[in-house]
Amino acid sequence: MNYIDMHAHMISRTTDDYHAMALSGCLAVTEPAFWSGRDRLGPEAFADYFDHLTTFEPARAREYGIAHYAWLCLNPKEGEDRELTRQVLKLIPAFLERPTVLGIGEIGLNRVTRNEMATFLDHVELALEHHQLIHIHTPHLEDKYKGTRVMIEALAADPRIEPGRVMIDHAEEHTAELILAHGFWTGITLYPKTKASPARAIDMIEMYGSERLIVASACDWGPSQPLAVPEFIFEARRRGHDEATIRKIVLDNPQRFLGQSPKFVAPRPETALAGR
Amino acid sequence: MNVHAETCLLTQAQLLDLSFMEHRAHLLAIAAFLDRLERAQDAAQASDDFRLTALRGALHELVSPESGRVVRAQMRLSDQDLTLLDLRGSQSAFGAPQREAGPHSLDSEAEQ
Numbered sequence: 001m002n003y004i005d006m007h008a009h010m011i012s013r014t015t016d017d018y019h020a021m022a023l024s025g026c027l028a029v030t031e032p033a034f035w036s037g038r039d040r041l042g043p044e045a046f047a048d049y050f051d052h053l054t055t056f057e058p059a060r061a062r063e064y065g066i067a068h069y070a071w072l073c074l075n076p077k078e079g080e081d082r083e084l085t086r087q088v089l090k091l092i093p094a095f096l097e098r099p100t101v102l103g104i105g106e107i108g109l110n111r112v113t114r115n116e117m118a119t120f121l122d123h124v125e126l127a128l129e130h131h132q133l134i135h136i137h138t139p140h141l142e143d144k145y146k147g148t149r150v151m152i153e154a155l156a157a158d159p160r161i162e163p164g165r166v167m168i169d170h171a172e173e174h175t176a177e178l179i180l181a182h183g184f185w186t187g188i189t190l191y192p193k194t195k196a197s198p199a200r201a202i203d204m205i206e207m208y209g210s211e212r213l214i215v216a217s218a219c220d221w222g223p224s225q226p227l228a229v230p231e232f233i234f235e236a237r238r239r240g241h242d243e244a245t246i247r248k249i250v251l252d253n254p255q256r257f258l259g260q261s262p263k264f265v266a267p268r269p270e271t272a273l274a275g276r
Numbered sequence: 277m278n279v280h281a282e283t284c285l286l287t288q289a290q291l292l293d294l295s296f297m298e299h300r301a302h303l304l305a306i307a308a309f310l311d312r313l314e315r316a317q318d319a320a321q322a323s324d325d326f327r328l329t330a331l332r333g334a335l336h337e338l339v340s341p342e343s344g345r346v347v348r349a350q351m352r353l354s355d356q357d358l359t360l361l362d363l364r365g366s367q368s369a370f371g372a373p374q375r376e377a378g379p380h381s382l383d384s385e386a387e388q
Binding site for chain 2: 077080110111112113114115116117139140141142143144145146149150172173174199200203206207238239240241
């Protein structure tokens with residue numbers, strides 16, 4: 001089945017992964033800006049990173065018939081540094097003009113500090129100013145619930161925010177319903193140990209429905225699975241779900257959300273090199 | 277009353293056939309981990325570690341007759357104090373809360 005992986009940090013994956021994703025039916029990936037595994041040495045490193053995400057990765061993906069799009073920001077783990085944030089925020093607008101940039105992301109919170117919240121709100125302002133879609137990272141583990149809550153409260157209190165243009169990612173059982181109830185798009189991340197499994201993702205879809213809900217791998221430099229979405233498709237079929245429902249989650253819903261950006265071109269399955 | 281009754285498309289027998297063995301293995305892994313902790317050097321040192329306390333609390337939810345076990349287990353493993361931190365202690369999370377439950381701002385929502 002063809003699919004879109006809405007959250008894949010391909011900069012940290014091999015070209016073999018693009019190959020495997022193409023073979024398994026991947027038509028497009030979107031890559032949010034994230035933490036490299038260590039704090040960067042300065043704003044110039046972000047300029048270099050944004051350039052990589054908008055030049056090299058689209059070209060590498062194209063070799064395998066996969067469309068590549070990016071989201072730009074200073075990530076939540078480095079958002080504690082307010083001076084670095086100010087410098088990086090000045091760099092972003094020029095990159096937003098690039099043809100494969102869909103919005104601002106993955107912004108959000110990490111340990112839920114005052115500085116992180118200020119950085120998150122700065123990014124929201126930037127997105128509103130440039131009419132960009134927003135992709136939000138919710139914190140890991142014990143910080144997920146409170147981080148999700150405080151961000152939702154801030155966004156819900158801002159009348160300029162259109163919930164349908166915001167994706168709140170890494171939802172789990174204790175946050176998914178809250179996100180959906182406020183009208184946001186919801187991402188469930190298929191990631192070992194620290195996020196959700198395909199089985200738990202299907203549980204949530206069965207309980208909360210398939211409207212405004214997507215699944216993604218968030219594959220990166222950590223222990224993660226670039227074929228997590230095909231694994232989800234396999235598990236959903238085992239659990240008795242029909243092809244139309246599964247396709248809605250892995251292809252139609254991502255296209256609906258991403259299609260709000262004029263830069264997103266819905267991929268045509270017949271152009272895929274494999275996996276049709 | 278389970279508000280999500282019959283949302284799973286499989287029968288209980290089908291689910292057991294499909295995944296009982298997998299979850300049996302998970303259960304034994306946790307049991308072995310708890311035994312391993314007891315056999316560790318200086319075994320009493322971490323008996324009140326915040327992670328172990330949260331894990332034990334979450335395990336209570338597994339034997340509850342009430343549905344919603346996973347959400348309650350998640351909340352046992354979550355920091356429920358919505359106050360923003362002034363200082364970031366560490367860059368990475370630990371998997372269990374180190375603070376007591378504190379202020380909430382969406383008081384209309386059921387928490388537990």
